[in-house]
Amino acid sequence: MISLRVLAAAICAATPVGQAFAERALPLANHRAVYDLSLLKSSGAKAPAQARGRIAFDFSGSACEGYVQNFRQITELQPSEGAAKLSDMRSATFEGGDGADFRFKVETKVDNSRTDEVDGKAKKSADARLAIDLAKPKRTRLELAGPMLFPTEHLRKIVETAAAGEQLLEARVFDGTGDGEKAFDTLTVIGKPTTEPPQEKVARVNALNNIRRWPVTISYFDLGKKDGQPIYVLSFDLYENGVSRALKLDYGDFVLRGDMTDLILQPTPACKK
Numbered sequence: 001m002i003s004l005r006v007l008a009a010a011i012c013a014a015t016p017v018g019q020a021f022a023e024r025a026l027p028l029a030n031h032r033a034v035y036d037l038s039l040l041k042s043s044g045a046k047a048p049a050q051a052r053g054r055i056a057f058d059f060s061g062s063a064c065e066g067y068v069q070n071f072r073q074i075t076e077l078q079p080s081e082g083a084a085k086l087s088d089m090r091s092a093t094f095e096g097g098d099g100a101d102f103r104f105k106v107e108t109k110v111d112n113s114r115t116d117e118v119d120g121k122a123k124k125s126a127d128a129r130l131a132i133d134l135a136k137p138k139r140t141r142l143e144l145a146g147p148m149l150f151p152t153e154h155l156r157k158i159v160e161t162a163a164a165g166e167q168l169l170e171a172r173v174f175d176g177t178g179d180g181e182k183a184f185d186t187l188t189v190i191g192k193p194t195t196e197p198p199q200e201k202v203a204r205v206n207a208l209n210n211i212r213r214w215p216v217t218i219s220y221f222d223l224g225k226k227d228g229q230p231i232y233v234l235s236f237d238l239y240e241n242g243v244s245r246a247l248k249l250d251y252g253d254f255v256l257r258g259d260m261t262d263l264i265l266q267p268t269p270a271c272k273k
Helices: 016-024 151-163
Strands: 030-042 050-062 066-078 085-095 101-110 116-124 130-136 140-144 168-173 184-190 213-222 232-239 244-250 254-266
Touching: 030 244, 050 254, 066 151, 085 151, 151 168, 151 184, 151 213, 151 232
Parallel strands: none
Antiparallel strands: 030 050, 030 254, 050 066, 066 085, 085 101, 101 116, 116 130, 130 140, 168 184, 184 213, 213 232, 232 244, 244 254
């Protein structure tokens, strides 16, 4: 998940450079983006021979009112032998503008089988721990060690880090995926900025003209296992206003490419506080 999907929080926690940037940063753009998925690379006996799919991503809100994300990914994987497998994952989240609370609902269906659901909320405590309250798949309450970032807060930290001219960001991230009980250690690597026109015609819009973007790669690890192989790697070009293009989803034995096919940018509401 983009959720874009897009991710130690101590590195970016209110440094002087980060504070200065936050005062003049572009607001995250309210937008809807669609990406067509195709198979970029495949290796190993278990890797698919063909793949296709689509991601639809809706983002709205503001730092005052909070942020709403709606995400759907449909993927069809065709193995070298046997029937194709179709997965359909949907998520809806709300994240407080101050990054302190997070509500999430995730539904996953494979080959039209029974839908797996995760439904819950998470809140940060004063001692940097994360309290999670799940309604589905079963009623559960637990705590995870922080500091912790939620997805939109993570995205903003990546943009701040990139705008400050830095290339690395480590962060512990919780996004409600999986069974809703798991967080990830992440490492983000940021490349050099550019304002050159993108390849996709749909991204050549006035609202994105002359806005910096950076190539970004985020590796996700099980907690405490950053010295090993990542369980998932997400790469994309990240605009300063939070829009993403040129996706690459690396699952280990295969890589999916996501090409932007539709983009609708909407006005970002002004803060009323």
